[in-house]
Amino acid sequence: MVTPFDPGLQPERTALSWQRAATAFTVAGLVVLRCSAHLGTLPVVAACCALVLAAVAGWTGGRRRRAVREALAQDRHPGGGAALLLLALLTAAAAALGAVAVLAGTSAGGPA
Amino acid sequence: MTQAPARETVGTRPPSPRWVYAEGADPDPRFSLANERTFLAWIRTTLALVAGGVALEGLDLAFHPGLRAAAALLLLAMGVCLPFVAYAQWGRVERALRRAEPLPANHTGLVVAAGTVLVTALLAASLLPW
Secondary structure (H helix, E strand, O other), rough: OOOOOOOHHHHHHHHHHHHHHHHHHHHHHHHHHHHHOOOOHHHHHHHHHHHHHEEEEEEEEHHHHHHHHHHOOOOOOOOOOOHHHHHHHEEEEEHHHHHHHHHHHOOOOOOO | OOOOOOOOOOOOOOOOHHHHHOOOOOOHHHHHHHHHHHHHHHHHHHHHHHHHHHHHHOOOOOOOOHHHHHHHHHHHHHHHHHHHHHHHHHHHHHHHHHOOOOOOOOOOHHHHHHHHHHHHHHHHHHOOOO
């Protein structure tokens, strides 16, 4: 039996929050794929890149969950700056890929 | 509980980033974890804006094409900027927690609200008979 770090279950809520972020990332990638697939090759490539970034985000969340648990078990502060910066970079890159998909679709004549 | 085998580097690695961890004392981990969840909530907000921007342009909706493209690109531009704003805000809050200072104000919500209103205005304008 594992004794929780605190009755408010802060590490558990944080781990679930990472999971929701990774899920939202995957959904955003699928939206890019679904909504721009008919616009050409480049949007499909951009969508697939976004889905790879989503997988990296999920992997980062899993690593972060273990790091937090390990730190709290050893009575250390969980830190976290590097993991958060990585997720920020992944998200900004996904937004840029979405812009590439939209611009490629628009310049290709696209739906307009 | 079973103790995970500690890696050699754990505890000796300098905490990153320096501008956050250089000063002050480690705060209550619960506060830091709450700060982390706030950052993650901004990331999810950003991803929703990105999905909205792409869907707007990709679903071939009956808006004026130019205004629709402008609205989509505005959403995606917010998507590129917001993660860095959220990370900077996370760092400022974490630094304030370490220094036991009052938490800094956050005006990001106002900017995102203004951007969302602008997107809505562009789409509303594109429904007018041009």
